[in-house]
Amino acid sequence: MDIEVKMPDIGLEEVEVIEILVKIDEKIELEQGLVTVEGEKASMEIPSPISGIVKNIHINIGDKVKTSSVLMILNSNHMNVNVENKDKDFLDIEKKISNKKISVKSDYFEKNVFVHATPVVRRLARNLNIELDNIIPTGPKNRILKEDVELYIKQFKSKKSNKNHILNSNYLNEIDIKEIELSKLQKVTGNNLEKNWKNIPHVTQFDECDITVLEKFRQTYNSENSENNSVTILVFILKAVAFALEKFPLFNSSLSNDKKIILKKYINIGVAVDVKDGLFVPVLKNVNKKSIQELSSELIFLSEKARKKKLNQSDMTKGSFTVSNLGGIGGSWFSPIINAPEVAILGISKSNVKPLWNGKEFIPSLMLPLSLSYDHRVINGADAARFIIFIGKLLSNMHFLIM
Secondary structure, three states, X not given: OEEEEEOOOOOOOOEEEEEEOOOOOOXXXXXXXXXXXXXXXXXXXXXXXXXXXXXXXXXXXXXXXXXXXXXXXXXXXXXXXXXXXXXXXXXXXXXXXXXXXXXXXXXXHHOOOOOEEOXXXXXXXXXXXXXXXXXXXXXXXXXXXXXXXXXXXXXXXXXXXXXXXXXXXXXXXXXXXXXXXXXXHHHHHHHHHHHHHHHOOEEEEEEEEEOHHHHHHHHHHHHHOXXXXXOOHHHHHHHHHHHHHHHOHHHHEEEOOOOOEEEOXXXXXXXXXXXOOEEEOOEXXXXXXXXXXXXXXXXXXXXXXXXXXXXXXXXXXXXOEEEEEOOOOOOOOOOOOOOOOEOEEEEEOOOEEEEEXXXXXXXXXXXXXXXXXXXXXXXXXXXXXXHHHHHHHHHHOHHHHHO
8 A cells, every 4th residue: 555655744834855764665664764854954854654665755855845745655555544634643544454444543643653853862762762752842843852852861760660761871971960069159149140130120331442542552551661560451441430430420329228329439349350160359449549550459469369269358348330351251242240239330341453434434443342231220321321431432542531
């Protein structure tokens, strides 16, 4: 009996045939792969609904096929599959022996012949001796994902009572889960970040500024003062932020529990320092009253104490504003989380050379990305835009610091 094998509904309008896994006159088994199709950057193996012999192949490699397109004809002398009604719990298999028509149920077809899964997932299931029919799919159009197989194994391991499956330990190790305990520092930092993110209505303002002149000055200064520690661009940013906080005191405030704005008379800026298993935020005190060289020395000293985890409580308290610098690592803009009870935080990313239009021509310019997150209960968007633009103005031309 000849049976048409049609393309099942896999959730895609059209897919491309990339591999034909069988040949004409080849004997195949139930659920053996017939063809591999590809769509949306994922490939999928289409299984055979019956055992039989390949009589005819209607597709070629490179063909585009849709749901219900005939892929090939299989010949089976022992069964006839009725696939017209997909809503039934099972499909009838008709056996004709000695001109007698017998209708029976098939457990295989009750479980859905066309299990939606990629070749990678099918191969993994075969190596683990797992039937995909037993796995609950969570992907689009009831597709079984690798995560579904992992969840099934995890549930199986927890029960340890089902002896019907033999798991290959070599493949099991590939998807085993390793649990790592959070360090004490990670727990403390994580709890603070979670609380701040939940309780503060964050808004992030992005901008970039031209630091070409500033970077040239910094390099010249370091070369002429080689006996001192090299001054980083972060030190100039701290000085510019301190000057901006004097002009925009609302950003140097905090919000009390009874919803009152507390303006700080001091300008203490915390600097997030990356350490193993977390971060510390040492605070530089009275930044507006210190020179560039003083700030540079203090920043180096506190950063070293942070990396050695030797900071005192006094080194990390009384901050009024925070700067998070990722410029040494890379990336563009990001949304830093406010360090409560402060109301704003400035994120610094890696500077890059970009063409900047000066009114006549494009000039190669070193542009620094800035990300300002602020508490929208205290600061409105217009003030945030003015604040970050002012900082960019200072960094582009440090002469404004003396005005």
